[in-house]
Amino acid sequence: MPQYSVTLRDNSAHSNNTKAIAAEEPIIHDLFEHRTGTWQYxxxxxxxxxxxxxxxxxxxxxxxxxxxxxxxDSLISLIREEGYKVDRILETHVHADHLTAASYLQNRLALEQGYRPPIGIGxxxxxxxxxxxxxxxxxxxxYENTFGKLFDDDEVFNIGNLRSIAIHLPGHTPDHLGYKIGDNVFCGDSLFNADIGTARCDFPGGSANNLFDSARKLLDLPGHTKIWTGHDYPPNERGAPVPWxxxxxxxxxxxxxxxxxxxxKFVALRKERDSKLGEPKLLHHALQVNIRAGKLPSPMESGGHRxxxxxxxxxxxEW
Structure with a gap:
């Protein structure tokens, strides 16, 4: 089996490995999955x-x-080591470039912590x-009822004592959400890092106009707000992937x-670029699993294959 590389980095404002940070700001661990260029948090x-x-x-x-x-499993190990109790698993949208581990983690965490965290999405x-x-x-x-929590636009929810908001950010996909937690927004595939720009808008229900509006919604936030992206594909001159x-x-x-x-200018630029992009390598695999919240297809009666x-x-x- 190929070995998949995962980068783990702790972005909390720790001092000497303590958690002495402001109560209104979260501890953030970013984990980069190299094969699909995906940031997990x-x-x-x-x-x-x-x-x-x-x-x-x-x-x-x-x-x-x-x-x-x-x-x-590396996420489970981190959660166990830090003593966290996972309250929810959050998806920003139905991804077309990787399979979600949401259902697998939900089942593992139910065993680990005696609580089955719901999977949330827009x-x-x-x-x-x-x-x-x-x-x-x-x-x-x-796929019906596979997500345990469907967020309304601008719905407020808590992560412990942290106030969080589900923000509708259509454009890349029509269902796309970002999650604002303290002075951080986890924007999924809305914005990428500055040298890449933004995500494609040519999936069903995508819209460059909508993405421009969503981006301006994000960029109208206070200047110190951190925007945490869902992917990075760093060019050679930059080197390492950057999460925010x-x-x-x-x-x-x-x-x-x-x-x-x-x-x-943005709409013209985005449409021109999208017209030249090939489909994601895992498009069909990912969509079929991800609309099921990460559950694999049911086994066939004959042979048991999924x-x-x-x-x-x-x-x-024609032939």
Whole structure:
């Protein structure tokens, strides 16, 4: 089996490994999954050690069709070592580039802590599930009610004593959410780092105009606010992946969204770039698992295999 590299970094304001930070600000652990370029987060309230997991990754090797859990298990190890109790698992949207580990983690945590944390996502997920359920011929019973919490726009919720807000950020996908926790926003695939810009908008329900509005919503926040991204694909000249940038730095440096870029220029730039992008390598695999909140397809009665559907493209003459 290939070995998947995961980078773990603790971004809390610790001093000498203590958790002496302001009660209103979270402890943040960012974990980078190199194979899919995905940032995962464990965010905890320092006063209660209640935590959430944001956008966890399930390992999948398309060459062998093997699913493994070492990346998700590293999250479990971190949570155990820090003494956290996970209150929720949060998804920003239905990802098209990696399989979510949400259901696996939910089951593991139910055993570890005696509490089964709900998987949260935006309320528009049901539209996305129906769309891709029909596209791939997935029985509705396999994706209905798989998410335990559907957030309303601007819904306030607590992580221990931390006040958090679910922010609707459409554009990349119509159901997309960000989570504001203290002076931090976990923006999923809305904004990338300044040298990359923003995420594509050519998926069903995507919109460059909507993404511009969502980005301005983020960049209208106070300048010190940290925007934590869902992915990084660092160019060679930069080197290491970076999990966050401040609103102030995005407004000055973001190649797609700095203050001098108008809506019209952004929409034209985004549409031109999207027209040249190929589909994500794990698009069909990811969507079929992720509308199920990470549950694998039910085993077939004959042979017990779990199956996903992949479209064939025919080129040349009819045959």
């Amino acid at each position: 464990v965010v905890a309230d320092p006063s209660t050690l209640v935590a959430v997991i944001i956008d966890p990754v399930l390992d999948y090797d398309p060459a062998t069709q093997v699913v493994t859990t070492q990346t998700a 309320k528009r997920i049901e539209q996305v599930q129906k769309l891709f359920g029909q596209k791939y011929g997935i029985p509705a019973k396999e 940038m401040s609103v102030r730095d995005h407004r000055a440096q973001n190649t797609h969204l700095r203050d001098s870029i108008t809506r019209g 199956m996903i559907h992949l479209p064939l493209k025919q080129e040349g003459v």
